[in-house]
Amino acid sequence: MARTILHVDLNNFYASVECLYRPELRELPVAVTGDAAARHGIILAKNNLAKGCGVKTGEAIWQARQKCPGLVCLPADFRRYLRFSRLARAVYEDYTDQVEAFGIDEAWLDVTGSARLFGDGTAIADAIRRRLREEVGITASVGVSFNKVFAKLGSDMRKPDATTVITADNFRELVWPLPAGELLYVGRSTRSKLANRAVYTIGDLAGREVKALRLLLGVWGETLWHFANGLDDSPVRRSGEEGFIRSVGNSTTTPRDLLSEEDVKLIVFVLAESVAARLRRHGLKCRTVAVSVRDAELFSFERQGKLAAPSCVSADIAARAMELFREHYGWDKPIRSVGVRGAELVTAGSLTQLDMFAADAAGREALERTVDDLRRRFGPYSVRRCALLQDRALTGFNPKDDHVIHPISFFR
């Protein structure tokens, strides 16, 4: 049976929320930016007036100001955006329990089973748009289709505040003329590979031999071919159903360049604590630790190595990350950004080989769980490593809770 899938995309989400709170800015070009003092000074979102001046998400504030001299730059308030995201989700959940968030401002809804209650996909899409406008004060574009990929394409077609329907009968006219880059998971490098083979539109992609695409792009080629032909059958996950986690990681761009191993160690400790706490919360341990480094000239790499035994203790993770770092970084340039990731996850309860001579892992784990508890009750900064107090400007961030915005993959 054909499904009815909606993809709801909240228009210019951060900027819309800010403009809702500051009506005097509605007629001005507005951008929401990261914290320039902490060197996160890029455009995170912009309203339509700023978009009209050519301001792009991801570019530096000064670049945007050159294109649009009157640009009003506002600092991001993630707490407020999360509140609006929850309110929007509450609206979706009045229509179906199959709501799968894709980042903070997008979601897929499977309303196949709700059609007899609320009307067809278009009716539900229009109702959701009206309610978002009237109850939450923001507008949304909705794509209605028979699979997730086309629903997402539909929501991108007309903005703001519009419903686009892509059916099995009309997708060839609507979708196939679009450039291949519009398709989910066709990024810059895939696009250029495809362009080399004269595949410019989604229709070109759909018309190719699967075998040829497989040769060119590997398994991805096959997946994309299915996407282009409307054969995507991935389900919309139910509310609360968490996807399968492959790795847990955190990274940060530091407020100043890191100049010494001491600096790196502080950051690695903060990140490792967050990674370890998140592993514990999900009842997981990691067998591999990866560390990623980006230097001041934006060259970056990642290296990974195994742990002696699976662990969810921050000291183990941090120690391994530092070993990897020492092995692989030559200090040609100062460092701009560092990330720590735990991969090859196993459930914490699974059987593991014990080490006769190692320190008591259970005791250290209990200690860290106690710290988790204290932090939950008294705040993230209530208990901290003494070393981190050496440079509070550098270590005063909380990767675990500060922002959890795009932790998501389509193929969880």
Place this chain on the structure above:
Amino acid sequence: MGKTFVKVTAEHDEGGRVRPLAVTWTDGRRYEVDRVTDVRQAPSLKGGGLGVRYTCRIRGKEVYLFCDEGKWFVER
């Protein structure tokens, strides 16, 4: 265009419902809320913000009173 935060006297019943009884303006003048005709979540397009919107009759005039995460305001 704009909003004014005000002091509100309200009744909270056992079911968690809130009914504003009186609004105290910034200069200290107090206005009884004669009737609440509508309660819904809505954005304040004139004042800016989002919250529970109480449509109140105060001295024969219809006034939108908003509660945005515990802070009350009226549109100007």
